[in-house]
Amino acid sequence: xxxxxxxxxxxxxxxxxxxxxxxxxxxxxxxxxxxxxxxxxxxxxxxxxxxxxxxxxxxxxxxxxxxxxxxxxxxxxxxxxxxxxxxxxxxxxxxxxxxxxxxxxxxxxxxxxxxx
Amino acid sequence: xxxxxxxxxxxxxxxxxxxxxxxxxxxxxxxxxxxxxxxxxxxxxxxxxxxxxxxxxxxxxxxxxxxxxxxxxxxxxxxxxxxxxxxxxxxxxxxxxxxxxxxxx
Numbered sequence: 001x002x003x004x005x006x007x008x009x010x011x012x013x014x015x016x017x018x019x020x021x022x023x024x025x026x027x028x029x030x031x032x033x034x035x036x037x038x039x040x041x042x043x044x045x046x047x048x049x050x051x052x053x054x055x056x057x058x059x060x061x062x063x064x065x066x067x068x069x070x071x072x073x074x075x076x077x078x079x080x081x082x083x084x085x086x087x088x089x090x091x092x093x094x095x096x097x098x099x100x101x102x103x104x105x106x107x108x109x110x111x112x113x114x115x116x
Numbered sequence: 117x118x119x120x121x122x123x124x125x126x127x128x129x130x131x132x133x134x135x136x137x138x139x140x141x142x143x144x145x146x147x148x149x150x151x152x153x154x155x156x157x158x159x160x161x162x163x164x165x166x167x168x169x170x171x172x173x174x175x176x177x178x179x180x181x182x183x184x185x186x187x188x189x190x191x192x193x194x195x196x197x198x199x200x201x202x203x204x205x206x207x208x209x210x211x212x213x214x215x216x217x218x219x220x221x
Contacts (some may be wrong), residue, residue: 022145043151044203047209060210101150101207104162
């Protein structure tokens with residue numbers, strides 16, 4: 001069955017770089033697209049970016065200068081890197097399978113706290 | 117960018133009641149809309165896509181409707197397991213509504 005699982009550090013210092021990994025199973029990254037969505041505690045959802053089945057990427061314009069999404073298809077992994085983190089980047093980070101334009105499967109999420 | 121205004125922000129309803137949640141787009145989104153349910157401490161789950169298509173495995177008491185700029189999610193015969201926050205999402209730039217927190221009265 002389709003599964004996605006995020007992993008990465010729970011605590012990042014301000015101004016540092018966040019690195020997260022999404023490991024997927026039950027589907028191929030060369031036939032499906034994956035997105036990252038985040039949710040600050042108690043708040044709404046924000047789409048961050050996507051990596052398409054062909055390997056190209058799209059980013060939320062508000063994050064584009066700080067964000068990079070890549071993948072390793074041989075390991076079924078998608079990576080998120082975001083630099084210059086600030087306290088407002090504290091959030092739960094979800095990876096999702098992007099089915100055309102909506103998100104049909106979600107990972108459990110990983111909580112990232114930006115604090116010194 | 118297209119903005120999504122979701123209402124109400126919170127809602128209290130009784131078991132068995134019918135509930136409606138609305139999303140208003142700032143311009144015509146041509147039914148390019150999905151609805152998600154997020155239970156406390158869990159990740160969101162897809163309920164409805166393309167404004168009115170029920171995702172596999174979602175109970176038939178959930179339905180979506182609308183066109184143009186106005187869309188709604190309807191929950192018939194509210195169950196206790198429906199307590200959650202509901203979000204709409206439009207396809208252009210993947211923008212989400214602010215959410216509707218549904219509680220039991």
